[in-house]
Amino acid sequence: MRSTVSKAVSAHKGDLVAKLRAAGLRPTRQRIALGKLLFADCDRHVTAECLHQDATRVGASLSLATVYNTLHQFTNAGLLRQVIVDGEKTYFDTNTGDHHHFYFEDQGLLADIPGDDVRIDGLPKPPAGTEIERVEVVVRLKSRD
């Protein structure tokens, strides 16, 4: 059992190292720790602050500045995507595919909109000289009393 777990973990770690190398990033202790937190399980939506807390909680000690650096490097490498729904803080999404979001305003939480069923019709052509980089839909939710 022990060995299975550690095999699984090291396999993950190998993938991660390859991922980092492919992005031209050295596989440092810090980047591996953050990579594990971000890419190990299911999709996540994190802020720098909360990822830093996660890392600390897991015993990885790194500075907040490194978390910011890393999030931007991962974003530039196409491993993450930035989501802007709130003027206060920036969210990073591990799901880089085409999809949209629910935003729970009361709690400041993001969730992917499941399925790829969302269709947007009737969008005008982009103005001359510009092209669409992305169409983002945010469904803002509030708790019902």
Place this chain on the structure above:
Amino acid sequence: MRSTVSKAVSAHKGDLVAKLRAAGLRPTRQRIALGKLLFADCDRHVTAECLHQDATRVGASLSLATVYNTLHQFTNAGLLRQVIVDGEKTYFDTNTGDHHHFYFEDQGLLADIPGDDVRIDGLPKPPAGTEIERVEVVVRLKSRD
């Protein structure tokens, strides 16, 4: 000609005063100056900083703090709407109706998406205990080389 213009302006001003009163806001020099800038002509998308510059340019002298206060008061009164497309600054839109936006990333400019033809299909139901406050579509544009 002169009189026509000044009549038009004072008519506008009267509307504005009424608008402010209806919102429970005293018609102060500062609020009237900002109101004129915001509601006189066509729809606008402003940041606090740029509205402050506009005001200064027009000869109205008021502090940046007042611009922030006023923008929020107008927003609470339903006269403006906040639009979040950029982590750096907050935009305020004089068009409070249901509509969506183009965002010119290179220039940090917002534009309404003309017409009410945009339809969004296939949205899942909001999670239990929540309700949709608003669905926002942002079409991010970049200049074509």
Place this chain on the structure above:
DNA sequence: GCAACTCTTTAGAATCGTTCTAAAAGATTG
């Protein structure tokens, strides 16, 4: 394995948009 080199990390300072504070100025009511 070790030197030489390059890339990373980091603590702390700096930045920037925005909000807060408390005191002065202005609007309103009777």
Place this chain on the structure above:
DNA sequence: CAATCTTTTAGAACGATTCTAAAGAGTTGC
């Protein structure tokens, strides 16, 4: 006009993020 309430404002404070430059770690060639 006096009394009262609201607004404005300069400047301090704030919080997320970025910058700085010096120390630390990863990499490469030998």
